[in-house]
Amino acid sequence: MRGSTMPDLGARNEMIVLQAIRHARDGISQAEIIVRSGLSRQAVSLITRRLIDRGFVQTHGTLNTGRGKPRTVLRVTPGAQLAAGVHLDPAGISVVIVDLLAQVLARRSLDPPGDDPAADLQDIARALASMQDELREAGWSGPGGRDVAHLLRGIGVAAPGGLDAAHGVIVNPPWLPGWWDLPLGQLLEEATGLPTVLDKDTNAALTAENWSHADASEETVLYIYVGAGIGSAVSSHGDLHRGATTQAGEIGHLPTGLTGPACRCGRHGCLSMFTDIKALLDRAPDVTALPTPEAVSMSARVAALAEAAAGGDAVAAELIAGHGTALGEALRTLISVHDPDRVIIGGPYWGVLSPLALPQVRERALRSDARGRHVEIVSSQLGEEVGAIGAATLFLERELSPARR
Ligand SMILES: [Zn+2]
Numbered sequence: 001m002r003g004s005t006m007p008d009l010g011a012r013n014e015m016i017v018l019q020a021i022r023h024a025r026d027g028i029s030q031a032e033i034i035v036r037s038g039l040s041r042q043a044v045s046l047i048t049r050r051l052i053d054r055g056f057v058q059t060h061g062t063l064n065t066g067r068g069k070p071r072t073v074l075r076v077t078p079g080a081q082l083a084a085g086v087h088l089d090p091a092g093i094s095v096v097i098v099d100l101l102a103q104v105l106a107r108r109s110l111d112p113p114g115d116d117p118a119a120d121l122q123d124i125a126r127a128l129a130s131m132q133d134e135l136r137e138a139g140w141s142g143p144g145g146r147d148v149a150h151l152l153r154g155i156g157v158a159a160p161g162g163l164d165a166a167h168g169v170i171v172n173p174p175w176l177p178g179w180w181d182l183p184l185g186q187l188l189e190e191a192t193g194l195p196t197v198l199d200k201d202t203n204a205a206l207t208a209e210n211w212s213h214a215d216a217s218e219e220t221v222l223y224i225y226v227g228a229g230i231g232s233a234v235s236s237h238g239d240l241h242r243g244a245t246t247q248a249g250e251i252g253h254l255p256t257g258l259t260g261p262a263c264r265c266g267r268h269g270c271l272s273m274f275t276d277i278k279a280l281l282d283r284a285p286d287v288t289a290l291p292t293p294e295a296v297s298m299s300a301r302v303a304a305l306a307e308a309a310a311g312g313d314a315v316a317a318e319l320i321a322g323h324g325t326a327l328g329e330a331l332r333t334l335i336s337v338h339d340p341d342r343v344i345i346g347g348p349y350w351g352v353l354s355p356l357a358l359p360q361v362r363e364r365a366l367r368s369d370a371r372g373r374h375v376e377i378v379s380s381q382l383g384e385e386v387g388a389i390g391a392a393t394l395f396l397e398r399e400l401s402p403a404r405r
Pocket of ligand 1: 252265266267
Protein backbone atom coordinates (compact mmCIF):
# COMPACT_ATOMS: atom_id res chain seq x y z
CA MET A 1 0.00 0.00 0.00
CA ARG A 2 1.46 3.38 -0.95
CA GLY A 3 0.27 6.62 0.47
CA SER A 4 -0.39 10.18 -0.51
CA THR A 5 0.63 13.37 1.26
CA MET A 6 -2.69 15.09 0.54
CA PRO A 7 -4.12 16.25 3.89
CA ASP A 8 -7.62 14.81 3.32
CA LEU A 9 -6.08 11.35 3.12
CA GLY A 10 -4.76 11.53 6.70
CA ALA A 11 -6.97 8.70 7.91
CA ARG A 12 -5.88 6.42 5.09
CA ASN A 13 -2.24 7.30 5.71
CA GLU A 14 -2.56 6.31 9.36
CA MET A 15 -3.80 2.86 8.25
CA ILE A 16 -0.88 2.61 5.81
CA VAL A 17 1.71 3.35 8.51
CA LEU A 18 0.04 0.98 10.98
CA GLN A 19 -0.04 -1.72 8.30
CA ALA A 20 3.67 -1.26 7.54
CA ILE A 21 4.47 -1.66 11.25
CA ARG A 22 2.04 -4.58 11.63
CA HIS A 23 3.62 -6.54 8.77
CA ALA A 24 7.16 -6.14 10.15
CA ARG A 25 7.11 -8.84 12.80
CA ASP A 26 10.65 -7.98 13.93
CA GLY A 27 9.97 -4.27 14.04
CA ILE A 28 10.58 -1.46 11.59
CA SER A 29 12.20 1.99 11.66
CA GLN A 30 10.63 5.26 10.54
CA ALA A 31 13.13 5.41 7.66
CA GLU A 32 11.91 2.02 6.42
CA ILE A 33 8.26 3.11 6.73
CA ILE A 34 9.03 6.18 4.59
CA VAL A 35 10.53 3.96 1.87
CA ARG A 36 7.73 1.40 2.05
CA SER A 37 4.80 3.82 2.18
CA GLY A 38 5.95 6.63 -0.11
CA LEU A 39 4.86 9.10 2.59
CA SER A 40 6.90 12.12 3.61
CA ARG A 41 9.24 12.10 6.63
CA GLN A 42 7.01 14.65 8.40
CA ALA A 43 3.84 12.63 7.80
CA VAL A 44 5.40 9.38 9.05
CA SER A 45 6.82 11.11 12.12
CA LEU A 46 3.46 12.71 12.99
CA ILE A 47 1.44 9.53 12.45
CA THR A 48 3.93 7.38 14.37
CA ARG A 49 3.72 9.74 17.34
CA ARG A 50 -0.08 9.56 17.23
CA LEU A 51 -0.06 5.73 17.09
CA ILE A 52 2.34 5.60 20.09
CA ASP A 53 0.09 8.02 22.02
CA ARG A 54 -2.93 5.81 21.31
CA GLY A 55 -1.03 2.76 22.59
CA PHE A 56 -1.15 0.82 19.29
CA VAL A 57 2.60 1.06 18.67
CA GLN A 58 5.59 1.00 21.00
CA THR A 59 9.30 1.63 20.59
CA HIS A 60 11.39 -1.49 20.96
CA GLY A 61 15.11 -0.70 21.29
CA THR A 62 17.31 0.53 18.47
CA LEU A 63 18.65 -0.98 15.29
CA ASN A 64 22.21 -0.26 14.23
CA THR A 65 22.26 -0.30 10.43
CA GLY A 66 25.95 0.62 10.16
CA ARG A 67 25.09 3.89 8.46
CA GLY A 68 24.22 7.04 10.39
CA LYS A 69 22.80 6.96 13.88
CA PRO A 70 20.97 3.89 15.25
CA ARG A 71 17.27 3.78 14.35
CA THR A 72 14.43 3.32 16.81
CA VAL A 73 12.52 0.11 16.18
CA LEU A 74 8.70 0.33 16.17
CA ARG A 75 6.38 -2.58 16.86
CA VAL A 76 2.64 -3.02 17.11
CA THR A 77 1.36 -3.73 20.63
CA PRO A 78 -0.81 -6.75 19.75
CA GLY A 79 -3.06 -6.62 22.82
CA ALA A 80 -3.72 -2.87 22.62
CA GLN A 81 -7.10 -3.62 21.08
CA LEU A 82 -9.14 -6.78 20.52
CA ALA A 83 -12.09 -7.61 18.29
CA ALA A 84 -14.47 -10.54 18.01
CA GLY A 85 -15.26 -12.20 14.71
CA VAL A 86 -18.39 -14.26 14.03
CA HIS A 87 -18.88 -16.33 10.89
CA LEU A 88 -22.45 -17.40 10.21
CA ASP A 89 -21.95 -20.29 7.82
CA PRO A 90 -24.64 -22.84 6.94
CA ALA A 91 -22.14 -25.51 8.11
CA GLY A 92 -21.67 -23.91 11.55
CA ILE A 93 -21.10 -20.70 13.50
CA SER A 94 -17.47 -19.84 14.32
CA VAL A 95 -16.55 -17.24 16.92
CA VAL A 96 -13.02 -15.90 17.52
CA ILE A 97 -11.35 -13.14 19.52
CA VAL A 98 -8.30 -11.67 17.76
CA ASP A 99 -5.65 -9.07 18.60
CA LEU A 100 -4.23 -6.26 16.45
CA LEU A 101 -2.08 -8.77 14.54
CA ALA A 102 -5.22 -10.83 13.74
CA GLN A 103 -3.87 -13.63 15.95
CA VAL A 104 -6.64 -15.80 17.40
CA LEU A 105 -6.63 -15.65 21.23
CA ALA A 106 -9.82 -17.68 21.78
CA ARG A 107 -12.23 -19.64 19.60
CA ARG A 108 -15.57 -21.44 19.71
CA SER A 109 -17.46 -23.61 17.21
CA LEU A 110 -21.25 -23.47 17.59
CA ASP A 111 -24.08 -25.37 15.86
CA PRO A 112 -25.20 -24.20 12.39
CA PRO A 113 -27.63 -21.24 12.32
CA GLY A 114 -31.16 -22.56 12.93
CA ASP A 115 -34.66 -21.20 12.47
CA ASP A 116 -34.58 -19.17 15.70
CA PRO A 117 -32.01 -16.38 15.21
CA ALA A 118 -32.72 -14.89 18.68
CA ALA A 119 -31.62 -18.15 20.33
CA ASP A 120 -28.51 -18.35 18.15
CA LEU A 121 -27.57 -14.75 18.97
CA GLN A 122 -27.88 -15.57 22.70
CA ASP A 123 -25.55 -18.55 22.12
CA ILE A 124 -23.03 -16.23 20.43
CA ALA A 125 -23.24 -13.74 23.33
CA ARG A 126 -22.72 -16.58 25.85
CA ALA A 127 -19.76 -17.92 23.85
CA LEU A 128 -18.12 -14.47 23.82
CA ALA A 129 -18.55 -14.13 27.58
CA SER A 130 -17.06 -17.58 28.24
CA MET A 131 -14.15 -16.87 25.86
CA GLN A 132 -13.33 -13.75 27.89
CA ASP A 133 -13.49 -15.81 31.12
CA GLU A 134 -11.17 -18.35 29.54
CA LEU A 135 -8.62 -15.62 28.69
CA ARG A 136 -8.77 -14.22 32.24
CA GLU A 137 -8.31 -17.69 33.73
CA ALA A 138 -5.30 -18.23 31.46
CA GLY A 139 -3.79 -15.04 32.91
CA TRP A 140 -4.18 -12.94 29.74
CA SER A 141 -4.20 -9.19 30.18
CA GLY A 142 -3.48 -6.25 27.92
CA PRO A 143 -0.93 -3.43 28.20
CA GLY A 144 -0.90 -2.03 31.75
CA GLY A 145 -2.74 -5.12 33.02
CA ARG A 146 -6.01 -4.06 31.41
CA ASP A 147 -8.80 -6.62 31.35
CA VAL A 148 -10.01 -8.29 28.15
CA ALA A 149 -13.48 -6.74 28.52
CA HIS A 150 -11.89 -3.29 28.44
CA LEU A 151 -9.95 -4.04 25.26
CA LEU A 152 -12.61 -5.94 23.30
CA ARG A 153 -14.05 -3.10 21.26
CA GLY A 154 -16.60 -4.74 19.02
CA ILE A 155 -17.74 -7.54 16.74
CA GLY A 156 -17.46 -8.17 13.03
CA VAL A 157 -19.96 -10.62 11.53
CA ALA A 158 -19.50 -12.43 8.22
CA ALA A 159 -22.62 -13.91 6.61
CA PRO A 160 -23.70 -15.16 3.19
CA GLY A 161 -25.27 -12.58 0.83
CA GLY A 162 -27.66 -10.94 0.26
CA LEU A 163 -27.24 -8.54 3.07
CA ASP A 164 -27.09 -4.80 3.59
CA ALA A 165 -23.68 -4.01 5.11
CA ALA A 166 -24.41 -0.30 5.54
CA HIS A 167 -27.42 -0.96 7.80
CA GLY A 168 -26.27 -4.25 9.36
CA VAL A 169 -29.28 -6.15 8.01
CA ILE A 170 -29.37 -9.72 6.72
CA VAL A 171 -31.72 -9.49 3.72
CA ASN A 172 -32.38 -12.74 1.87
CA PRO A 173 -29.51 -15.27 1.88
CA PRO A 174 -30.75 -18.49 0.22
CA TRP A 175 -28.64 -20.46 2.74
CA LEU A 176 -30.15 -18.91 5.90
CA PRO A 177 -33.93 -18.96 5.32
CA GLY A 178 -34.81 -18.31 8.98
CA TRP A 179 -32.76 -15.11 9.06
CA TRP A 180 -34.34 -13.01 6.29
CA ASP A 181 -34.85 -9.27 6.94
CA LEU A 182 -33.06 -9.54 10.29
CA PRO A 183 -31.45 -6.38 11.79
CA LEU A 184 -28.53 -8.49 12.96
CA GLY A 185 -26.20 -5.62 13.84
CA GLN A 186 -28.74 -4.06 16.17
CA LEU A 187 -29.78 -7.39 17.78
CA LEU A 188 -26.20 -8.54 18.43
CA GLU A 189 -25.34 -5.14 19.90
CA GLU A 190 -28.31 -5.52 22.28
CA ALA A 191 -27.25 -9.07 23.21
CA THR A 192 -23.58 -8.25 23.83
CA GLY A 193 -23.34 -4.50 24.47
CA LEU A 194 -20.70 -4.30 21.74
CA PRO A 195 -20.85 -2.34 18.45
CA THR A 196 -21.24 -4.69 15.51
CA VAL A 197 -20.43 -4.49 11.81
CA LEU A 198 -21.82 -6.92 9.23
CA ASP A 199 -20.40 -7.85 5.85
CA LYS A 200 -20.49 -10.69 3.36
CA ASP A 201 -18.38 -13.79 4.03
CA THR A 202 -16.57 -13.15 0.74
CA ASN A 203 -15.54 -9.63 1.78
CA ALA A 204 -14.46 -10.86 5.22
CA ALA A 205 -12.31 -13.62 3.71
CA LEU A 206 -10.60 -11.19 1.33
CA THR A 207 -9.94 -8.73 4.18
CA ALA A 208 -8.30 -11.55 6.17
CA GLU A 209 -6.08 -12.29 3.14
CA ASN A 210 -5.10 -8.64 2.79
CA TRP A 211 -4.19 -8.50 6.48
CA SER A 212 -2.01 -11.60 6.23
CA HIS A 213 -0.01 -10.70 3.12
CA ALA A 214 2.41 -7.79 3.24
CA ASP A 215 2.05 -7.13 -0.50
CA ALA A 216 -1.63 -7.94 -1.04
CA SER A 217 -2.77 -4.42 -0.42
CA GLU A 218 -0.61 -3.10 -3.25
CA GLU A 219 -2.41 -5.34 -5.68
CA THR A 220 -5.77 -5.92 -7.26
CA VAL A 221 -6.92 -9.18 -5.69
CA LEU A 222 -9.87 -11.30 -6.82
CA TYR A 223 -11.10 -13.71 -4.16
CA ILE A 224 -13.35 -16.69 -4.92
CA TYR A 225 -15.24 -18.07 -1.93
CA VAL A 226 -16.32 -21.71 -2.18
CA GLY A 227 -18.97 -22.19 0.49
CA ALA A 228 -22.42 -23.74 0.28
CA GLY A 229 -22.83 -21.31 -2.61
CA ILE A 230 -20.14 -19.51 -4.56
CA GLY A 231 -19.22 -15.83 -4.34
CA SER A 232 -16.41 -13.43 -5.14
CA ALA A 233 -14.83 -10.28 -3.76
CA VAL A 234 -12.41 -7.75 -5.23
CA SER A 235 -10.02 -5.35 -3.58
CA SER A 236 -7.72 -2.81 -5.10
CA HIS A 237 -4.97 -1.24 -2.96
CA GLY A 238 -6.62 -2.76 0.10
CA ASP A 239 -10.06 -1.24 -0.58
CA LEU A 240 -13.00 -3.61 -1.07
CA HIS A 241 -15.48 -3.00 -3.86
CA ARG A 242 -18.93 -3.65 -2.37
CA GLY A 243 -21.11 -1.99 -5.00
CA ALA A 244 -24.15 0.19 -4.29
CA THR A 245 -26.10 -2.40 -2.28
CA THR A 246 -23.44 -4.93 -1.14
CA GLN A 247 -24.36 -7.13 -4.12
CA ALA A 248 -21.01 -6.91 -5.94
CA GLY A 249 -19.41 -10.29 -6.50
CA GLU A 250 -22.63 -12.34 -6.65
CA ILE A 251 -21.41 -14.67 -9.39
CA GLY A 252 -23.72 -17.65 -8.92
CA HIS A 253 -25.60 -16.93 -12.15
CA LEU A 254 -22.58 -16.03 -14.25
CA PRO A 255 -22.93 -17.99 -17.53
CA THR A 256 -20.12 -20.50 -17.94
CA GLY A 257 -20.86 -21.44 -21.54
CA LEU A 258 -21.04 -25.08 -20.45
CA THR A 259 -23.96 -27.36 -21.22
CA GLY A 260 -26.06 -28.03 -18.18
CA PRO A 261 -29.55 -28.32 -16.71
CA ALA A 262 -31.87 -25.30 -16.57
CA CYS A 263 -31.27 -22.97 -13.65
CA ARG A 264 -34.09 -21.44 -11.59
CA CYS A 265 -33.10 -18.07 -13.11
CA GLY A 266 -34.27 -19.42 -16.50
CA ARG A 267 -30.88 -19.82 -18.17
CA HIS A 268 -28.61 -22.77 -18.74
CA GLY A 269 -25.02 -23.28 -17.64
CA CYS A 270 -25.02 -20.90 -14.66
CA LEU A 271 -21.93 -21.27 -12.46
CA SER A 272 -23.95 -22.25 -9.38
CA MET A 273 -25.42 -25.27 -11.22
CA PHE A 274 -21.92 -26.80 -11.07
CA THR A 275 -20.52 -25.30 -7.90
CA ASP A 276 -23.34 -25.15 -5.31
CA ILE A 277 -22.45 -27.84 -2.82
CA LYS A 278 -26.00 -29.14 -2.59
CA ALA A 279 -26.25 -29.40 -6.40
CA LEU A 280 -22.90 -31.19 -6.44
CA LEU A 281 -24.06 -33.73 -3.86
CA ASP A 282 -27.45 -34.20 -5.53
CA ARG A 283 -25.65 -35.20 -8.71
CA ALA A 284 -23.62 -37.87 -6.92
CA PRO A 285 -26.22 -40.57 -6.10
CA ASP A 286 -24.05 -43.41 -7.38
CA VAL A 287 -21.07 -42.69 -5.21
CA THR A 288 -21.41 -45.61 -2.86
CA ALA A 289 -19.14 -44.22 -0.16
CA LEU A 290 -21.34 -41.15 0.20
CA PRO A 291 -23.31 -41.12 3.47
CA THR A 292 -27.02 -40.24 3.26
CA PRO A 293 -28.07 -36.64 4.03
CA GLU A 294 -29.86 -37.68 7.21
CA ALA A 295 -26.76 -39.29 8.63
CA VAL A 296 -24.12 -36.57 8.52
CA SER A 297 -23.42 -32.91 7.83
CA MET A 298 -22.91 -31.44 4.38
CA SER A 299 -19.19 -30.97 5.20
CA ALA A 300 -18.82 -34.70 5.95
CA ARG A 301 -20.58 -35.60 2.70
CA VAL A 302 -18.30 -33.33 0.64
CA ALA A 303 -15.28 -34.82 2.39
CA ALA A 304 -16.61 -38.31 1.56
CA LEU A 305 -17.11 -37.29 -2.08
CA ALA A 306 -13.51 -36.04 -2.26
CA GLU A 307 -12.26 -39.19 -0.60
CA ALA A 308 -14.18 -41.37 -3.06
CA ALA A 309 -12.66 -39.38 -5.94
CA ALA A 310 -9.16 -39.76 -4.55
CA GLY A 311 -9.84 -43.49 -4.13
CA GLY A 312 -10.62 -43.92 -7.83
CA ASP A 313 -14.40 -43.36 -8.01
CA ALA A 314 -14.80 -42.00 -11.55
CA VAL A 315 -18.19 -40.31 -10.95
CA ALA A 316 -16.95 -38.46 -7.88
CA ALA A 317 -13.76 -37.42 -9.66
CA GLU A 318 -15.75 -36.16 -12.66
CA LEU A 319 -18.08 -34.10 -10.47
CA ILE A 320 -15.22 -32.39 -8.65
CA ALA A 321 -13.30 -31.81 -11.88
CA GLY A 322 -16.56 -30.35 -13.29
CA HIS A 323 -16.67 -27.93 -10.34
CA GLY A 324 -13.16 -26.80 -11.32
CA THR A 325 -13.98 -26.58 -15.02
CA ALA A 326 -17.03 -24.37 -14.41
CA LEU A 327 -15.16 -22.18 -11.95
CA GLY A 328 -12.29 -21.88 -14.43
CA GLU A 329 -14.67 -20.78 -17.21
CA ALA A 330 -16.22 -18.18 -14.87
CA LEU A 331 -12.76 -16.99 -13.87
CA ARG A 332 -11.81 -16.52 -17.50
CA THR A 333 -14.58 -13.90 -17.67
CA LEU A 334 -13.88 -12.43 -14.23
CA ILE A 335 -10.16 -12.03 -14.94
CA SER A 336 -11.03 -9.99 -18.06
CA VAL A 337 -13.45 -7.86 -16.05
CA HIS A 338 -11.27 -7.18 -12.99
CA ASP A 339 -7.70 -7.50 -14.35
CA PRO A 340 -6.35 -8.86 -11.03
CA ASP A 341 -2.70 -9.40 -10.09
CA ARG A 342 -3.73 -12.44 -8.12
CA VAL A 343 -6.70 -14.78 -7.73
CA ILE A 344 -7.13 -16.47 -4.34
CA ILE A 345 -9.60 -19.33 -3.93
CA GLY A 346 -10.75 -20.32 -0.45
CA GLY A 347 -13.79 -20.98 1.71
CA PRO A 348 -14.96 -23.93 3.82
CA TYR A 349 -15.23 -26.51 0.99
CA TRP A 350 -12.23 -25.52 -1.12
CA GLY A 351 -9.71 -27.44 1.01
CA VAL A 352 -11.13 -30.86 0.11
CA LEU A 353 -12.11 -29.99 -3.48
CA SER A 354 -8.91 -28.22 -4.53
CA PRO A 355 -6.61 -31.21 -5.23
CA LEU A 356 -8.88 -32.26 -8.14
CA ALA A 357 -10.49 -28.92 -8.96
CA LEU A 358 -7.57 -26.47 -8.96
CA PRO A 359 -5.76 -27.93 -12.02
CA GLN A 360 -9.05 -27.63 -13.99
CA VAL A 361 -9.54 -24.06 -12.77
CA ARG A 362 -6.07 -23.03 -13.91
CA GLU A 363 -6.33 -24.81 -17.25
CA ARG A 364 -9.65 -23.15 -18.15
CA ALA A 365 -9.11 -19.74 -16.61
CA LEU A 366 -5.79 -19.09 -18.31
CA ARG A 367 -6.67 -20.70 -21.65
CA SER A 368 -7.13 -17.43 -23.51
CA ASP A 369 -5.09 -15.01 -21.51
CA ALA A 370 -4.48 -12.62 -24.37
CA ARG A 371 -2.91 -9.97 -22.22
CA GLY A 372 0.50 -11.56 -22.33
CA ARG A 373 1.06 -11.72 -18.61
CA HIS A 374 0.56 -14.42 -16.05
CA VAL A 375 -2.23 -14.19 -13.47
CA GLU A 376 -1.40 -16.12 -10.34
CA ILE A 377 -4.21 -18.45 -9.17
CA VAL A 378 -3.60 -19.83 -5.68
CA SER A 379 -5.47 -21.53 -2.85
CA SER A 380 -5.93 -19.62 0.40
CA GLN A 381 -3.60 -20.72 3.20
CA LEU A 382 -5.76 -19.28 5.96
CA GLY A 383 -7.82 -22.38 6.76
CA GLU A 384 -11.40 -22.73 7.89
CA GLU A 385 -11.40 -19.82 10.34
CA VAL A 386 -10.85 -17.30 7.53
CA GLY A 387 -14.44 -16.01 7.68
CA ALA A 388 -14.39 -15.37 11.43
CA ILE A 389 -10.88 -13.87 11.45
CA GLY A 390 -11.78 -11.72 8.44
CA ALA A 391 -14.95 -10.50 10.16
CA ALA A 392 -12.88 -9.41 13.17
CA THR A 393 -10.37 -7.60 10.95
CA LEU A 394 -13.26 -5.79 9.21
CA PHE A 395 -14.23 -4.40 12.60
CA LEU A 396 -10.61 -3.50 13.45
CA GLU A 397 -10.22 -1.65 10.15
CA ARG A 398 -13.26 0.44 10.90
CA GLU A 399 -12.22 1.02 14.50
CA LEU A 400 -8.64 1.97 13.67
CA SER A 401 -9.57 4.40 10.94
CA PRO A 402 -9.41 7.84 12.59
CA ALA A 403 -12.00 9.18 10.15
CA ARG A 404 -14.62 6.86 11.61
CA ARG A 405 -13.93 7.41 15.29
ZN1 LIG B 1 -28.96 -19.09 -13.02
